[in-house]
Amino acid sequence: MQVNGYNTLRDLAYARYDLYPVSPGHQLAIPFRHVASFFEATEAEQAALLSLVHDARRLLDERYAPDGYNIGVNIGAAAGQSVMHLHLHVIPRYAGDMDDPKGGVRGVIPEKRGY
Numbered sequence: 001m002q003v004n005g006y007n008t009l010r011d012l013a014y015a016r017y018d019l020y021p022v023s024p025g026h027q028l029a030i031p032f033r034h035v036a037s038f039f040e041a042t043e044a045e046q047a048a049l050l051s052l053v054h055d056a057r058r059l060l061d062e063r064y065a066p067d068g069y070n071i072g073v074n075i076g077a078a079a080g081q082s083v084m085h086l087h088l089h090v091i092p093r094y095a096g097d098m099d100d101p102k103g104g105v106r107g108v109i110p111e112k113r114g115y
Contacts, residue, residue, distance in 0.1 A: 012048035015056055015090075022091050025064040027056045029088040036084045037075045049088050056090040066092030072105055080108065 029052035074081035103113030
């Protein structure tokens with residue numbers, strides 16, 4: 001895939017498995033250029049990251065057959081960012097991996113998860 005003349009996967013971003021996975025297969029999409037926030041990334045970098053998210057899904061579907069996904073990015077310490085280099089999480093989810101997954105990413109504030 002080309003974006004603004006870049007080969008997005010090779011030149012702008014890469015993916016790898018998370019060193020501290022939330023679930024089996026948890027991957028990260030990371031830009032090569034150092035930026036702390038998704039909002040600091042160029043449109044081409046954002047496109048490269050999203051392309052890697054799609055690639056991760058295909059790979060994870062094949063290797064792990066998850067029942068769902070959470071995709072997320074933490075921006076700023078108040079949002080839980082502990083590594084100040086942009087990375088998108090692709091977290092495979094499995095039926096029964098928690099009692100009640102309702103609310104999904106809203107669970108970052110536990111009392112707001114249920115609605």
